[in-house]
Amino acid sequence: MWYLYVIVFLWVLVVLQSSVDVNYFLRMGFTYVKARYFKKRVHILSSTKITGLCLTTDVDYLLSHMNNARFLRELDFARADFYQRTGLYGAIQGKGGAVVQGAATIRYRKFVRLCSFYSIVSKIIYWEGSSIYMEHRFVSPTDDFVLAIAICRQRLLKVESEDLIREIMSSEKSPESGGYAKPEMPLDLAKWIESNEISSANLRNGC
Numbered sequence: 001m002w003y004l005y006v007i008v009f010l011w012v013l014v015v016l017q018s019s020v021d022v023n024y025f026l027r028m029g030f031t032y033v034k035a036r037y038f039k040k041r042v043h044i045l046s047s048t049k050i051t052g053l054c055l056t057t058d059v060d061y062l063l064s065h066m067n068n069a070r071f072l073r074e075l076d077f078a079r080a081d082f083y084q085r086t087g088l089y090g091a092i093q094g095k096g097g098a099v100v101q102g103a104a105t106i107r108y109r110k111f112v113r114l115c116s117f118y119s120i121v122s123k124i125i126y127w128e129g130s131s132i133y134m135e136h137r138f139v140s141p142t143d144d145f146v147l148a149i150a151i152c153r154q155r156l157l158k159v160e161s162e163d164l165i166r167e168i169m170s171s172e173k174s175p176e177s178g179g180y181a182k183p184e185m186p187l188d189l190a191k192w193i194e195s196n197e198i199s200s201a202n203l204r205n206g207c
Helices: 002-019 022-037 068-086 088-094 161-170 187-204
Strands: 048-053 098-108 117-128 131-139 146-157
Touching: 022 068, 048 068, 068 088, 068 098, 068 117, 068 131, 068 146, 088 098, 088 161, 117 161, 131 161, 146 187
Parallel strands: none
Antiparallel strands: 048 117, 098 146, 117 131, 131 146
């Protein structure tokens, strides 16, 4: 009878693999556990880093380098690591809020080759209203070359970013000033926000 259990198990695996992205959920769970229980807590304005490997499931039709869409998918794991290590996600939940991806832009500079390692360095670069803006850099571990750079807007629900960040920083010491210190808005971020606002206005006007 043991072979029946094996058949059922294999059938369940096939159904799961064909209906959901099993690898995604397994890796997300691993990232969460590792960040929460095995990595050191970091300051909310510090950078976090995770390491990835370009596998055959990540490449495009040329079978030589990472698919463009895969870059954005990898940011889910980078954010999960950042949220846990900085305590950001716990603080959002503690206020009865939630967070969703509001917008993202990415600029590619160099291929991530098949079977090559890369790092994703993540940090908060600005916040205002219900938005937190993060920068993610794909970095080559051999020469620190920035392979790609992404800017993402994290939209907070039922929470204001100023109150949230101030509360988190009140229990920590800022590495820059020893207190609450909001960074200046980078010029490229300002232009990107302006572009998004123009796009929103066009959509509201039916363009």
